[in-house]
Structure formats: C-alpha cells, structure tokens
Amino acid sequence: MKVMILLAILLIPAVTSYAQSELLPIIDMHVHCYDNESYFTSPDMYGTQSPENADAHLNQTYEMMKKYNIVKAVIFGSVNAVESWVLKDTDKRFIRGLMVFSPQELDTIQFENMIKEGKLEVFGEIGAVYAGYDLSDPEFEPYLKICERYDIPVAIHTGGGPPEISYVERFKNYRITLGDPFLIEDVLIKHPKLRIYLMHAGEVFYEHAVRLMFAYPQLYTDIAVLLWIHPLTKSYVVDFLKRAKEANVLDRVMFGSDQMIWPHAIEKSIEYLNSLNFLTEEDKKDIFYNNAIKFLKLNEKDITGDQKR
Numbered sequence: 001m002k003v004m005i006l007l008a009i010l011l012i013p014a015v016t017s018y019a020q021s022e023l024l025p026i027i028d029m030h031v032h033c034y035d036n037e038s039y040f041t042s043p044d045m046y047g048t049q050s051p052e053n054a055d056a057h058l059n060q061t062y063e064m065m066k067k068y069n070i071v072k073a074v075i076f077g078s079v080n081a082v083e084s085w086v087l088k089d090t091d092k093r094f095i096r097g098l099m100v101f102s103p104q105e106l107d108t109i110q111f112e113n114m115i116k117e118g119k120l121e122v123f124g125e126i127g128a129v130y131a132g133y134d135l136s137d138p139e140f141e142p143y144l145k146i147c148e149r150y151d152i153p154v155a156i157h158t159g160g161g162p163p164e165i166s167y168v169e170r171f172k173n174y175r176i177t178l179g180d181p182f183l184i185e186d187v188l189i190k191h192p193k194l195r196i197y198l199m200h201a202g203e204v205f206y207e208h209a210v211r212l213m214f215a216y217p218q219l220y221t222d223i224a225v226l227l228w229i230h231p232l233t234k235s236y237v238v239d240f241l242k243r244a245k246e247a248n249v250l251d252r253v254m255f256g257s258d259q260m261i262w263p264h265a266i267e268k269s270i271e272y273l274n275s276l277n278f279l280t281e282e283d284k285k286d287i288f289y290n291n292a293i294k295f296l297k298l299n300e301k302d303i304t305g306d307q308k309r
C-alpha cells in the first residue's frame, strides 16, 4: 500500500510555474533605465548590491529579460537614458517612457514633439508623490490633454515610497497620502478616453485601486515593486490580487518588476508571482502578458515572434 501511495505521488506531474515551464512571453510594464549621469549604486532592502556602473546595469537587465522571455518592457528614465537604452536594444524589446516627478520639468511643445517623433510612447513613470503633486493638479492638465489626443498611455505612481524619503531635500514635499488612487478620479472623469495605469496598484491603498478599477473599466494597474522589495509590499500585493479577483478586474492587472538599479528584482518578481497558488495558470498568463497586450493595443505585427523568442 505504502509503495502504491509513493508511486501515485511520484506520478503526479509537478506543478510547474508559468515562465519557467514553457517560457511563455512576459511584458514588463515597469523597468527603469539610466545613463552614466543618472546611475547610482546602493544595496536593496535585503542588502544585495546593485551593478557597479550603468553599462553593467543595462547588460544584467537585458540578460534577465532574455532568461525569462520578457519580450517587451516599458522603460523610464531621462530622455537621454531612454535613448541610450533604445540604441542598444538589439531585439527591439523596449517601449519608450519618461521619468517625471513634477509638471514643471515639462514643456508642452517639446512634449508634443517627442510624441510626434515617436520618442514618447508612454507618459510616465510620473512620480508626482515625490514632488508634492497628484495627477489631478491643473499643472498636469495640458499634458494629459495631449496624451488623450494622441492616445498615449499614462503611468502614474501610486502608494508610498522608501523610508525617510521626505527628509531628502529634493523630495521634501513627498507625502504618502498623495499616492492614494482616489486622487486621480477627477482625471478619469475629465479624460474618459485617456489610457491610464496605476503603478504599484495603490500599494497601501490597494483597496482604493480595486474600487476605482471596478468603477472605471478603462483603468489598469501594474503590480511592480510590490512583488519583491519588502515583506510588507509582498503582503499588499497578495491582498490586492485576491481582492481584484473577487471584483473581477484581474484582467486589467499587469506584471511589472520596477527593478530600478537591481536587475535581480526581475527574477524575484516573476518567481513570487508564480508562487501565488490562488491564481490560476490563466490568471498568470493574463497578468504576465495578455493584459498588457490589450492595454498597449499591440497588434499582430507587434507581437509576431513573442512566443518563440
């Protein structure tokens, strides 16, 4: 009898996880890029150090993308950082974003020109919380209008940031409360056609993110950073995903790593999402890939070859 049970256990196929088993494609909606000027090094919250320079950081991020079949990634950095990464993007994996904190860094004419020239495909990451803003501030309004006109997706940071950040002079206006997803509700009303995703799914305000997605069917989220950076955020993302499943909005949740200066965050994020047993394989396929295809409006031509990279 014992032998039979043992045999039965051995014959049960091992539960294989999404990316590792079949190497199905992944889209990372949240990748940070740097040039020599903007790159810096620091250990992550577990003490793992970042690569020594900007080149090593790009190479390690790219290797990680190849390893896990990340076929596309939205990249955020300065205009120069984004262009320097696109130049080295031999497989055409990158989608151009722009890292912005305050609307005062922007100029409407330049902004519109960048869109016309194809140099801005996603407006964000908008780290408004770090500059004392939220997206419904009238200063953002002209840029949102332009995005709506050209159908450019908007990526807004929601939730908090790292400990003690408000004591850094540059970020002294940072407030966690500015990361509440409810603060973008006026934007959704004013711009019903605007494509917008909440980065970090609201983090501490994850219930507000779910409620807002339930109310506004055009609204998407990424779950970047939550999947790896700290045990607290990992617990938020579990709660968020469970609630999103109950609300039936999981088909608008997208994978993101938010690797920042730590390429290993990509691996940690994929593995953590794969480990969540309350999600079905179909849920994971949608989060890793299908939902982003819909949100980014990628067509047949854009995704040809994604399955076999």
Ligand SMILES: [Zn+2]
Pocket: 030, 032, 125, 258
């Ligand atoms: Zn980010």
